[in-house]
Structure formats: structure tokens, C-alpha cells
Amino acid sequence: MSNRGPVISMVFAAAFLTGCSGVQRVTPVQIWDDMKHQQKFKAQAPVDGIFADGRSNRLVPEDTVARGHFRDDSPYNTGMDGAMYVGKMPVPVTLDLIKQGQAKFNIYCTPCHDQTGMGHGIVPTRVPAWQPSNLTEQRLVEAADGDLFNVITNGRRTMPPYRFQIVTEDRWAIIAYVRALQRAAHAKPEEVPAGTQIAGLN
Template sequence: MIVVLGLSLWGVGCRQDMHDQPKYIPLRESTFFSDARSARPVIAGTVARGQLREDTLLYTGKVNGADATTLPFAVDEKVMARGRERYDIYCAPCHGRTGAGDGMIVRRGYRRPATLHQDRLRESPVGHFFDVITNGFGAMPDYATQIKAEDRWAIIAYVRALQLSEHATVADVPADRRSDLDRPPQGAR
């Protein structure tokens, strides 16, 4: 009895209902539609899931077609920490931890990237950096698919902090944060 029940359950599990169902195979001929195509055209105005990007500044780095001069959100310690983390992953191998263009790739014989501290880049609007991270520039590849838009902006905020720190003095550090200068950096041994 148990054997028959077991074989019955096993046999039911072998049915090919999903495989043998009536369906249209993409790009095959269809007798149902008047144009004889089984692949249907996209309906006008359709937006793919996750692709509704109404905030032009956030997703393009542009305002009225020109590079943005401001970030799309306020910068706080959390944004800076995220920017540093993403910078260390995606940017530091080429640009170095301080943005001087002395990353690991230079030591491996590759072409030296631009230092982020040159006047041309210090004076560039933040939208320029967003465009370069998104679309690449020169030998730099694009990171549009690897780095989401919010993280690109966090990286840009961190790059601006690196640029400001290049010629900073202790007097530039708020008095209540100066004691932090004596502590070893997080992750240091």
C-alpha cells in the first residue's frame, strides 16, 4: 500500500504541465494577432520596473541641460561614510586613497589617472563628476551599472571633501572635532 502511494505521488510529480502549456514562444508566428507576431510591441508610456526616474538631477547630474552645481540631497556623516566606502572600492585603485592619482594601477604599470586635486577638477561642477562616473572619460570606464545614482553622489561628496582637505589646516577643523585628529583612523592597526 505504501509503495503504491509513493509511486502515485512520484508519478504526479513527473507531469509536464508547465512545459506543455499553451503559450507563445517569442518571435514565433502567431495566428491570434493580426500582425502575426507573438512578441508584442511595447505600449506607449510603459515604464519598466525600477526605471521611473523623474528626478532629473539625481539620475543625470544635469539641471536644464547643464552640469549641476549642487548635490540632489543634503550631505551628512552617513553620506560621507558611504561615499568613502564606495570611493575606496571603485575609485581608489586608480586615483589613490587621497585622490592624488597614485593608486595601485600606477604601481602595476598602467597609465596614471588624473589627480582629483588639479584646479580644473576643483573648479568643475559636481554634475561633471556624475557624468564621468556614469559614462566614463578617456581611459576611465563607465560605472553606470555598477554604482547606483545615490552612491555616485555620495562618492562626489567624498571627492569634494578630499579636494578641500588637500590644503586644510588644523584651524579648519571644528574645535569640537579636533580631538578626533589624535585618534588612529578606523581600520588602522
């Protein structure tokens, strides 16, 4: 009997240590039932006892726009001038804008259109039904800036819309960069500024 004491304490110690260091697979005992358990309302879901109309939150008051979210029907926001696409983008094209467009193009457009804009991204290799246009083809070189803006904003045929992913400013930046890609695709070797040519590629 007398030598059982240390054995029992070792068993307890082992149980204690595994309890602390091991991954817990059972739900831990909640001593203070605090913030882990609280009521949650889903947006516009029915709930009793909060508002008279039974909603969990309020509807946006009619004819109001959140601060900073007002968009008028200007060419900048729509790419349209009346019923026509705007020919030239309503923001000045700077090197910074083109670089901003390059960054966003490489994120949002290359999966389908590839980094040169030719349309050989990874998506069409997996989804043969989606054949992205070659953005450097003559038809799109001639397309109005507002036309491209509308393609990005609203999508077209199998091309998905990107108005929720890409803010207006970045859409214009992307168009500036697409213009640069088109210019590059149709440039002649002698148009490349001296000193920036890569030997063997010309």
C-alpha cells in the same frame, strides 16, 4: 577454491569504498534524468514552437518602464540643469552620506585613484596608458558636482563609465566624499579641530 570467498568480498568492499569516498572523474550514471538535463533558452535567441515570432521570450512593450526603474530627466538623475551641469548636488550632504560615499569610493575608485584620490592606485602601475586624474587638483575642486556626476556616469576619455556598477544614490554619495578628500588635501594644520590632531603629523 574454498579460501577465495573472503578475498573476492574484500576486493568488492574496497571497490565500493573507493567509489564512495574518491572524487568522481567520470560522468555519473543518471538513473532519473531529472533537473540536471532540461531545455534552456537564451534570452532573445531563436527557438521553435514557443511564440509565433520564434523568440524564446517577449520584447519589452514599447513605452513601458519596469516598476521602480523610471528615471526622469531631473538633475538628480542626470546631473544636468538644462544644458548646464548642476553646481551643487541635489541631495543634502550629511555625515551618513559622506560615510556611504567613502565606502563606495574605496570599492570602486581606489584601484585607480587611490584612497587619497591623488591618482596613484594599483591599476596605473600595471596599465601605464591609464593615468588617473588627481581628484584633489584645483581644476576638479572647482568642477561642478554635476560634472563629476557625469564623469562617474558616462566616463571621460580613458576613465570608464560606472553607471551600471554604481546606483545613482551612491554616485552622489561618492561626490560628497570626493569633496571631503579635496577639503582634506587643501587643509592647513591649524584647521584640524583641536583634540583630533595627531602629534608629529602637524
